[in-house]
Amino acid sequence: MDQILFMLKTIPEYASLVEGMKLGQPAAVTGIGQINRSHIIAGLSVDTKKPLVILVQDDMAAHRMQEELKCFLHMDAPILPSRDLTLYDAAVVSRAWEQKRLRQLYALGRGDTPIQIMSWESASQRTLPPAVLSAATLHLETGKEYSVDKLVSALVSAGYSRCGMVEGVGQFAVRGGIVDLFSPAEEKPVRMEFFGDELDTMGYFDPGTQRREENITAATILPISETLPHCHPDGMEGLCKDLRNLISRQRRHKNINESLIATLSKDLEKYENELHNTASDRYMSLIYPEFSCALDYVSRDSILVLCDHSSLQRAARTRTEELGMQLDSMLQAGLVVGELCDFALQWEDFCTRLRGKTVAYFDAFGGSAYPDDCLPKQLLPITAKQLPGYGGSMDTVVSDLKYYQKMEFGSMVLCGTRRRAELLQQMLQEKGVGAFLCIPLTTLPKPGQILLCEGTLPYGMEYPMSKLAVLTEGQMIAKSEPRRKAKKTGATNRQKLNSFTDLVPGDLVVHENYGIGRFMAMEQIKVDGAVKDYVKIAYQGSDTLYVPATQLDLVSKYIGGGGEDANVRLNKIGSDAWQKTKAKARKAAKDMAGELIQLYAARKRQPGFAFAADAPWQREFEDNFPYPETDDQLRCIADIKHDMESPTPMDRLLCGDVGFGKTEVALRAVMKCVMDGKQAAILVPTTVLAQQHYQTAVARFRGFPVSIDVLSRFRTTRQQSKTLQDVRSGAVDVIIGTHKLLQKSVEFKNLGLLIVDEEQRFGVSHKERLKEISKGVDVLTLSATPIPRTLNMALSGIRDMSTIEEPPSDRYPVQTFVTEYNPAIIDDAIRREIERGGQVFYLHNRTETIDQCAGALRRRIPGLSVAVAHGQMSEDALGDVMQAMADGEIQVLVCTTIIETGLDIPNANTLIIENADRLGLSQLHQLRGRVGRSTRHAYAYFTYRPDKNLSEVAEKRLAAIRDFAEFGSGFKIAMRDLEIRGAGNLLGAEQSGHMMSVGYDMYLKLLDEAVLEERGEAPKEPDCTADLNVTANVDKEYVARGEERMDLYRRMAAIRTQEDADDLLDEIVDRYGEPPRGVLNLIDIALLRAQARKVGIKDIRQKGGDVLFVLTNLNFEAVSALCADATYKTRILFLANAKEPTLQLKLASGVDSLKQCKVFVQKYSELSH
Helix, strand or coil, X not given: CHHHHHXXXXXXXXXXXXXXXXCXXXXXXXXXXXXXXXXXXXXXXXXXXXXXXXXXXXXXXXXXXXXXXHHHHCCCCCEECCCCCCCCCCCEECCHHHHHHHHHHHHHHHCCCCEEEEEHHHHHECCCCHXXXXXXXXXXXXXXXXXXXXXXXXXXXXXXXXXXXXXXXXXXXXXXXXXXXXXXCCCCCEEEEEECXXXXXXXEECCCCCCEEEECCEEEECCCCCCCHHHCCCHHHHHHHHHHHHHHHHHCCXXXXXXXXXXXXXXXXXXXXXXXXXXXXXXXXXXXXXXXXXXXXXXXXXXXEEECHHHHHHHHHHHHHHHHHHHHHHHHCCCCCHHHCCCECCHHHHHHHCCCCEXXXXXXXXXXXXXXXXXXXXXXXXCCEEECCCCCCHHHHHHHHHHHHHCCCEEEEECECXXXXXXXXXXXXXXXXXXXXXXXXXXXXXXXXXXXXXXXXXXXXXXXXXXXXXXXXXXCCCCXXXXXXXXXXXXXXXXXXXXXXXXXXXXXXXXXXXXXXXXXXXXXXXXXXXXXXXXXXXXXXXXXXXXXXXXXXXXXXXXXXXXXXXXXXXXCCCCCHHHHHHHHHHHHHHHHHHHHHHHHHHHHHCCCCCCXXXXXXXXXXXXCCCCCCCHHHHXXXXXXXXXXXXXXXXXXXXXXXXXXXXXXXXXXXXXXXXXXCCEEEEECCCHHHHHHHHHXXXXXXXXXXXXXXXXXXXCCHHHHHHHHHHHHHCCXXXXXXXXXXXXXXXXXXXXXXXXXXXXXXXXXXXXXXXXXXXXXXXXXXXXXXXXXXXXXXXXXXXXXXXXXXXXXXXXXXXXXXXXXXXXXXXXXXXXXXXXXXXXXXXXXXXXXXXXXXHHHHHHHCCCCCXXXXXXXXXXXXXXXXXXXXXXXXXXXXXXXXHHHCCCCCCCEEEEEECCHHHCCHHHHHXXXXXXXXXXXXXXXXXXXXXXXXXXXXXXXXXHHHHHHHHXXXXXXXXXXXXXXXXXXXXXXXXXXXXXXXXXXXXXXXXXXXXXXXXXXXXXXXXXXXEECCCCECCCCCCCCXXXXXXXXXXXXXXXXXXXXXXXXXXXXXXXXXXXXXXXXXXXXXXXXXXXXXXXXXXXXXXXCCEEEEEECCCCHHHXXXXXXXXXXXXXXXXXXXXXXXXXXXXXXXXXXXXXXXXHHHHHHHHHHC
16 A cells, blocks of 8 residues: 555645644645545655544544555554443443543553544543543552552552452452452453562463463553542542532522432542442542543644544534533433533634644635634645445446546556456456556556556545546455464363352252252361361251362252252252152263264265365455454354365354354355355244345345345245245355245255254244255254353264354443433433434333333333334234334334344444343343444443342342443353353253253263263263362462362362363462462372272272272282282281272371372272283
């Protein structure tokens, strides 16, 4: 693109503009289109070497500017987001947008941003002054001294929350000399290790695994929000004093506003008690007496670019009116104080601030009245045109190029890729137009010459005075290079066992040998002078079981079908009920494994079609995808192509959340299929999804000779019969349809690929017909409920699965509020979404009262178009409502959780949930994913009834929801619940029942064994248990939180190899510092158990001065050799009268029993082989 920027040098006015900007003289450029403006701004950035701040009217203009500058400069200029003031009392407010603002303001203030784009709204919002941000920001470097106590109080003042484990931005944790924190300035959380007061080491860690990843020497710690009460000129005491004065002034008014006084008094009480107040934005004018906005962060030597300043002035006026209306309703409700409502910069004040700045005005037309405080020194009219993209139409390109050749213009055509440039050259030759390939572009075209090159722009450009034109296909947005982070693959033992950190007393657990009980507590008991930890589990009646912490791998948390655990019965110790339940589940798992293996073998025997390797068009089709693919997408695409190219018919399941890019993966498979002259069919459960897939496919295959059709009830009978005929004759390459595709009347000429979306939503009869159609055809099944990786591993030998776990990189944060249900807040949220032309999902999860709820909304907000959707409506009625929603005819959809899966409506960007405390985190996570699917700000309101006596469960849930909304913590639990539901869907109803009866982890173990047995592989050895009189515990002083200790015990008990042990020990040292002896003993015991298991020892137990070893099978030669060994001759005894073969070892005095057992097992192991 350098040559395209070099074009500007041919324009005399541009040279004057650059010169004026270097001297700091304001200038005005007129007569140019949108793309020409971006072209000149890109040139200014390169030629003046000064930082640029570009001010545009709104977010849409900002995104357009960002895309265009990226085409010219190959860099992403940041867009400063606007934020919403929190003036309502909410329990929790997420601050992701605010933190993004702080990060950009900080960089802008330091002069680290070469180009910054701002909309009027984001630039004019009141914020903290640059000096305050600078003072509230901490810079930490290794080797320097800091008091940990002072650091903690500085973090609290900057808005951070103290917690046990850091999972999200704004949290910090202190464990002895280790401080973990997650600053908005950093991509990942930082772990700092202090030696006394000296900061010894520092590094990033992964919040998922809590493992350190790379060391760093310096970190920046930004505040968490823009309003920091501690930053009042006189500190918190000064703010409280101001509030007391305000209250006394309010009391002296003639008409006393009681609700306002109540608000002020409540806030004053919070500040006096040093409590967090989410609505501190109300007092911005008190905390920061001097008005500041983003423009105060712009450095003296920057160039301020004002795009179309009459539009900016209009945007300023509209913004002032909108804010005024919003504040009016709040003033009436007594939520804000009239004299403190100075939240945005007015246009007049903005004009005053321009004085002495280097300003460039860009306007499409001349004759605008410029601000008196900053009149341009030069007026530069430039003749330049914006050309529409030719969009793949050859005739347009040919006629345009012939015209430019005749007029002696030099023309450049941006074709995107080299391949497209070669194709265009060929086509132009056929039409008698000569053009040269110039890749890379090294020179400008001579008069009458046509150059074809790589690159892309949304629009073309023409500069008549310089006789130069640039043509482009247009709308092909440049693909940004994905920022890849190296990801560690391979399951760590954290993934093999689900984390135990969320186990709390009262939770149900499953013990492998005793069944389902209730976890009561973790207790330390002293046995023969050794301190050990036991897990206390209560069973039916008064039965209690104490499980040594070294055997925690026999215990797993009970996870049923994702619902409540209220109806699960506890087992009784000593009864055979548990063994029976387990046997039933084992048989069911075995039957399923057998069935699946037969099915799979039968499919493998069928002849299929081996597709050819990728054709050039396939590569071109993939290059046209406008977004960077995620690693997961690329992996899934490779898996699918590999299957398609093999002669065995493909049968693959592709799982991933809605919006994670499954459709793109599927469409690439479709393209591959069509390239080999075969037909592809996409089967979807609902009419609305059929329409959506059809629109996506048509847009994606534009410019390729692929014919696509859709079969659903939205088509007339005549259209449907025409489509069926075309499918039969092979005129249609891709057919998308609902279960109508499964009718007997549908015949394919040459079907090569069948894609089934949301298979679990089709009935049994449909599935039978599916089997018929798919004989010998490649089948790809899509599912939106993620499947657990563990189940994936268990079934990996039976079913081919691919999962997409990482979200696309450009997902924007959703502004989340957790608040009591208040009609005023809800109505305000709906009005604001409707005013900006958006739509609202309103979740009311009770079918009986859903119509009343919709009626109440209509009454409260006149003129609102409201519709209702729930699962008890007929499929057609539901389809019509969803289609109307997708077409934008409905403003508010009052619905049940039916919207959880499936629909993608980018225009719906506000979600309101009633009684959020009745939904699980996994549901809230999936529902919140329904909004925030475009570049616009999205909002989610999780509301709960203002009911004072919440049950303990509801209280816990709300606390979890608050953490989830504010920090994204609990995400792992949410995902796990979701996955269990996914597992239920995949396994079907009967297997789900068995899964419920023994708990998910136990079921998986049984399934694993069944698969191995069916495939004729050796079953795994039973685990070995060990109980020795050595101090083996994780001390409370070392790891304070009980949940984390449980997690460590469980993971230590699961150690099987030295590698596992080293890995876990590394992590322990990293997170908690040097481990005490008890922790090292625990790891040694785990290794001892693993080795004993390999040689058939199933129990090691110390009784006084003896240790008993129980064997699964008797190895006579090894035992005889041991008895004859000089070391053990007199100390070993074979107990003939025991129930099972047992060896008794007399311990030597003065050496700890653990060491002796390790040596003994090692010896026995050598003699056994």
